[in-house]
Amino acid sequence: MSDTRNYGPASPRPYQCFMGHWEGLCKSFTPHGDFLESSAVHMDVYWLDDNTWHLHEHFENLYGVGETIFDTPIGVDGKRCFADSDQLSLEGAELTPYNYVFTIDSRVSNNIVYNNHYFLDPDTRRIITHKVRDGATSLFQIQDFTRVQRP
Structure with a gap:
């Protein structure tokens, strides 16, 4: 008996x-x-080349810091991503096509930031953040985003 299954096209x-x-x-x-x-956040994300995407993230008020803009090119190697700039050092990974984890050493807030990104649907994303300073939790955050412009 042949066991062929059509799972449809590959994910992006x-x-x-x-x-x-x-x-x-x-x-x-x-x-x-x-x-x-709570504070508004505006985010623009786009490809610079086949192996690098750019994150422009504008916090109207990043808790404990104030208005903050992150402009970060992020390299990609398979499911892994990475960045290093004056503002931060970042490593991330795709766990499933719609669940990503990031560890960020923020030089802006002086925290180690653990982010879990969950895509609830293609245009709705939730980020659950755990911030650690000096080995202790300093802050939790939840960010809810709606994509208002698709590629």
Whole structure:
């Protein structure tokens, strides 16, 4: 008996689901889960070349820092990504086509940042963030984004 299954076309290359213009809200919480504040975030993500994408992320008020803009080229090697700039050092990986994890050493907020990106649908993304400073949790954040412009 032949067991052939048609699973349809292959999923897009890693990180393609990030491309576009996104509008979001970042909610900050204490290490005990108490709400602190929320702030708008504007994000533009696009390919620079076949192995590099660019993240432009504008926080109207990054908690504890103030207005902040990250402009970061991010290299890609298969499912892995990486970046190093004056603002941050970053490593990430695609776990599934719509779930990504990142570890960021932020020179802006002086935290180690653990981000989990979940694509709830192609145009809705949630980022759950755990920030650590001096070995202890300093902040939790949830960012909810809607893609307002597709590639």
